[in-house]
Amino acid sequence: MDADLIALLPPARERRLARGEALFRAGDPALGLVVVRSGALELVRTSREGRRSVLHRAAPGDTFAEASLFEPRHHCDAVAAAPSVVAVHPAAELRRAASTDPALAWRVAAHLAARLVAERARAERLALPHAADRLLDALHALPAEEGGARRLGGTWKALASELGLTHEATYRALARLERAGLLRREGRGVVHLGVRARA
């Protein structure tokens, strides 16, 4: 949630979506900046070969479609993965407001810079040729709870897909890391890292 940005934005229009309903489809005119209030939206792209892949899953507080402020049309679908409420800050109004408000324009730029840094980190992780390295890197990036536990936001299957891995490769890598003492699984979607049991 980029509260500094949201505080400066012109008023939003609220949209309610049923599960499976699309907020927009690739090729639709750009709506504007979207903030998820509740539920979850998936950004989905269809490849040249017709393969659909989830680029991103936006949870409450997340913003998306910021690049659509600068482009006439959307490049992916946004589909509700659960009953959802979103706030849409219309592109034209936001552009108009920013044209006389340098603080707002700069705040949009800062928000995009933060997204760019995050996206680069994701690309770097994906460029790691070994599944175990990708997995460890992604797990290290999760916030550590008290006691050092790290909790997956979703399922291992969702993480595998985010990392460009098959489930099988993910489970094999997990088992290998566990045997090497580099992580320990504890209940559903909770891991401890760097255990390094040398016994």
Add this chain to the structure above:
Amino acid sequence: MDADLIALLPPARERRLARGEALFRAGDPALGLVVVRSGALELVRTSREGRRSVLHRAAPGDTFAEASLFEPRHHCDAVAAAPSVVAVHPAAELRRAASTDPALAWRVAAHLAARLVAERARAERLALPHAADRLLDALHALPAEEGGARRLGGTWKALASELGLTHEATYRALARLERAGLLRREGRGVVHLGVRARA
């Protein structure tokens, strides 16, 4: 080259770099927006395990370090891969100019949005689990010359590293794609795509 942005920027300071010389190192105070005038700079990150990897190679006309306008320090090294000249638009001056010039601030945002879209496309490509798919996707993204040839900007080795592949995997995938009639190599770093020789 984002000429629209560069035209709005406050004056740059020129820096000349010898091959191997660093413009900045991770942890250094953020310099500002950099435009490559000649030569080439590599952005290099060192992982937790001490492995160095090239994140990006910036060629003449390319800009980089735009995220450093919003952060106090650099997160990677920028090293000249050849004798180079760069223009540095200092962060503090750029921020000051943008604070009273909404057109400049918005142009910076637009530039960041374009980088974000490109970085996302890179991450999507890297999420493809098969080497041949990544390679085809990267080759399709190159501009087609007259006659349909596509020319690599660098070496196959550099492309392999950008795609998170070993050279061996890249050459195997190339051979497989060629046998399947999906591409044809023609001289150094030139390919034709979609030949689909069904003979």
